[in-house]
Amino acid sequence: MLRRQLASLIVLLLVAAPGTARADQTDDYVAAAMRTFHLPGLSLAVVQNGTIVKVAGYGVADVARQTKATPETVFRIGSISKQYLATAIVLLDRDGRLRVDDSIVKYFPDAPASWKPITIRHLLAHTSGIVRESPAFDPTKDVSDVAIVRGAYDGPLLFTPGERWAYSNVGYSALAEIIRIASGGPWTTFIAQRIFEPAGLTTTAPTNVKPTLPNRATGYTGNDNANVAEEWVALRPSGAFLSTVLDLAKWDAALYSDKVLDAAARRRMWTPVALNDGKTYPYGYAWHVEDWSGRRVVWHGGGQPGFTSQFLRFLDEGLTIIVLANGDDVDTASIASRVALFYMPQPTPSAAK
Numbered sequence: 012m013l014r015r016q017l018a019s020l021i022v023l024l025l026v027a028a029p030g031t032a033r034a035d036q037t038d039d040y041v042a043a044a045m046r047t048f049h050l051p052g053l054s055l056a057v058v059q060n061g062t063i064v065k066v067a068g069y070g071v072a073d074v075a076r077q078t079k080a081t082p083e084t085v086f087r088i089g090s091i092s093k094q095y096l097a098t099a100i101v102l103l104d105r106d107g108r109l110r111v112d113d114s115i116v117k118y119f120p121d122a123p124a125s126w127k128p129i130t131i132r133h134l135l136a137h138t139s140g141i142v143r144e145s146p147a148f149d150p151t152k153d154v155s156d157v158a159i160v161r162g163a164y165d166g167p168l169l170f171t172p173g174e175r176w177a178y179s180n181v182g183y184s185a186l187a188e189i190i191r192i193a194s195g196g197p198w199t200t201f202i203a204q205r206i207f208e209p210a211g212l213t214t215t216a217p218t219n220v221k222p223t224l225p226n227r228a229t230g231y232t233g234n235d236n237a238n239v240a241e242e243w244v245a246l247r248p249s250g251a252f253l254s255t256v257l258d259l260a261k262w263d264a265a266l267y268s269d270k271v272l273d274a275a276a277r278r279r280m281w282t283p284v285a286l287n288d289g290k291t292y293p294y295g296y297a298w299h300v301e302d303w304s305g306r307r308v309v310w311h312g313g314g315q316p317g318f319t320s321q322f323l324r325f326l327d328e329g330l331t332i333i334v335l336a337n338g339d340d341v342d343t344a345s346i347a348s349r350v351a352l353f354y355m356p357q358p359t360p361s362a363a364k
Contacts, residue, residue, distance in 0.1 A: 016160045026343075027132050029135050029306035034352050036286070037055070037057070037067075037350055037353050038067065038069075038171075038206030038341060039064060040046065040350065040353075041053065041055060041067075041346065041350070042069065044138055044345075045069060048295075048338065048340060048341040048342070049236055049237070050233035050236055050336055050337075050338045050341050051070050051071050051072075051080075051236060052069065052070035052071045052072050052084065052228060052336065052338075053069045053102060053232050053335065054068045054081070054084050054087055054255065054256040054335045054336075055065070055068075055069070055162060055256060055333065055335075055350065056082070056259065056331075056332075057330075057332055057333075057350065057354055058264070058330070058331040058333070059330055059331075059354065060267065060268075060329035060330075061263060061264035061268075062264070063257075063260050064354065065354075066257065066260070068083075068084055068342065072226070072227075072228040072337060073228065073229045074229070074231070075229075080099050080228065080337070081226070081257055081259050082227050082255065083214070083226050083257065083260070084227075084255060084320055084335075085214060085224045085225070085228060085253050085255055086219060086228050086252070086254065086255070086320065086335040086337060087159060087218060087250065087313075087318040087320075088252055088259070088312045088318075088320045088335065089250040089315045089319070089320050090249060090250050090311060090312065090313040090315025091248070091252075091254075091259070091311050091312070091313040091319060091320050091322050092235055092248075092251040092252040092313065093129045093183055093240035093249060093250075093297035093311065094249070094280075094298060094311060095202050095206055096198070096248055096251070096297065097186070097280060097296040097297035097298075098206055098271060098272060098297075099186075099190050099198065099201055099202050099206065100131060100186060100189070100190065100296070101276050101280065101296065102272075103190065103193045103194060103230070104248075104309070105276065108194065109189065109193045110131070110132065111130065111131045111132040111135065111139065112130050112131070112132055114128070115129050115130065115133075115134065115139075115189070116127065116129075116183060117133060117258045118185075118189045119125075119161075119188075121158075121161070121164075125168055125299050126165070128171070129141070129171045129172045131174060131186070131259055131324075133152060133182075134182040134183070134185055134186050134189075134285035135295075135296040136176070136292075136294055137177060137178050137182060138173050138177075138284055138286065139168075139172050139182050140168035141163055141169070141179045141181050141182050141185075142163055142166055143179050143181065144179055144181065145180075145181045145184070146162045146343055147159050147161065147162025148180075148242065148245070149245065150243040151244050151245070152318075153219075153245060154245060155159050156184045156187045156188040156191070156198075157188050159181060159184040160184055160185045160188060161184070164354075165215055170171070171287070172278030173286060173287040174286065174287050174288075175285070175286060178290040180247070180249035180250075183248045183249040184248050184249065186248065187251075187334075190202075193359035199251070206271055209270045209271050210261055210262055210264075210271055211261050212254070212258045213258065213264060214255050214257070215253065215255075216253055217246050217253070218243065218246055218247075218252065218253055219245075221276065223253075224253055227253070228241075228318075229317070230316060230317015230339070232317050232337070232338070232340070232358055233338075234303070235340060236339070236340045236341065237358060239317070240316040240317025240318075240339065241316050241317075243315060250313060250315050254335075255335070256333045256334075257337055259333045260333060263324070263331045267329075274283050280295050280296040280297070281295050281300050281326070282300065283295060283300050286348070297311065298311055299311060299315045306327065306328070307323055307326040308323065308325055309324045309326060309327065310323045310324060312343065314339055315339075317337060317342050318337055318338075318339060319336045319338065319339050319343045320335045320336065320343060321333070321336065321343040321346070321347040323344075323348065323351065324354075328355065328356050329356075330355065332347040332348075332350050332351050332360050334346050334347045334350075
């Protein structure tokens with residue numbers, strides 16, 4: 012669904028005029044989109060080559076208190092979190108503490124025999140065949156990552172590992188457990204020390220952090236985001252973190268440097284996965300990797316009850332759009348893509364023709 016929504020905006024990108032960015036265009040558009048979706052609040056960052064060129068908050072972070080949304084407002088970022096776990100795996104591979112082509116039964120020795128062909132690489136790229144959700148997952152309870160993975164043992168694989176692509180949150184619970192074993196400590200600690208600290212992320216933390224981060228938004232759900240959303244107790248690796256657009260902009264800046272990942276590692280993460288038949292699927296390590304009629308794009312969205320997010324990077328243009336919202340009845344993919352039109356530095360090759 013989300014990929015179709017994004018693809019439908021390619022035509023708009025083709026006709027984007029270069030050099031037309033105006034702050035009021037962006038503000039007017041975002042305000043109109045929020046009215047359309049009845050969205051309480053939204054934070055936005057536009058980043059060009061690692062430097063913020065626009066950052067703003069719109070609406071309210073809390074309807075009852077009428078707290079304004081700002082760039083400092085903290086949201087659940089959902090599956091954008093996956094890129095931090097994938098980065099941790101790449102770092103551990105570089106350190107020689109694991110290999111992405113290791114079978115995961117090395118870390119789950121009690122796994123079914125059918126899981127033996129599954130590698131860490133399969134987990135990263137959602138080509139393992141493991142189901143999307145584990146029967147053991149309960150958002151109201153603190154269940155260990157290994158228990159979540161074991162909860163999926165009884166069900167058959169959806170397909171032979173590497174045969175095709177199918178999104179699996181269970182796979183990222185497995186990666187969290189692998190990070191814990193390979194690093195010798197909590198996976199959240201490894202990510203904080205090896206990713207957040209070097210990148211300068213100061214307001215990104217697990218969703219269950221105590222005490223919680225200040226300036227947290229309240230999430231809203233239901234038609235027109237009319238109801239306060241349930242607060243998940245569980246720390247879910249596939250959607251593990253709270254963050255702000257300012258911290259995500261710092262992460263974007265780090266991806267232009269070798270602070271965390273070198274150029275070779277970034278290329279690995281942004282290379283479409285090869286399937287068993289030799290074809291590729293447009294997903295790398297926790298990033299969708301696509302060509303939008305001449306524009307190389309990597310992106311990921313996220314969602315949890317009451318929250319929706321989008322992280323959209325145009326590689327050749329050096330342009331990144333980050334959108335965090337405190338409602339789940341909203342298309343942040345279309346908002347991010349439309350905002351990109353105001354900042355696109357040049358037309359695509361297709362448009363030039």
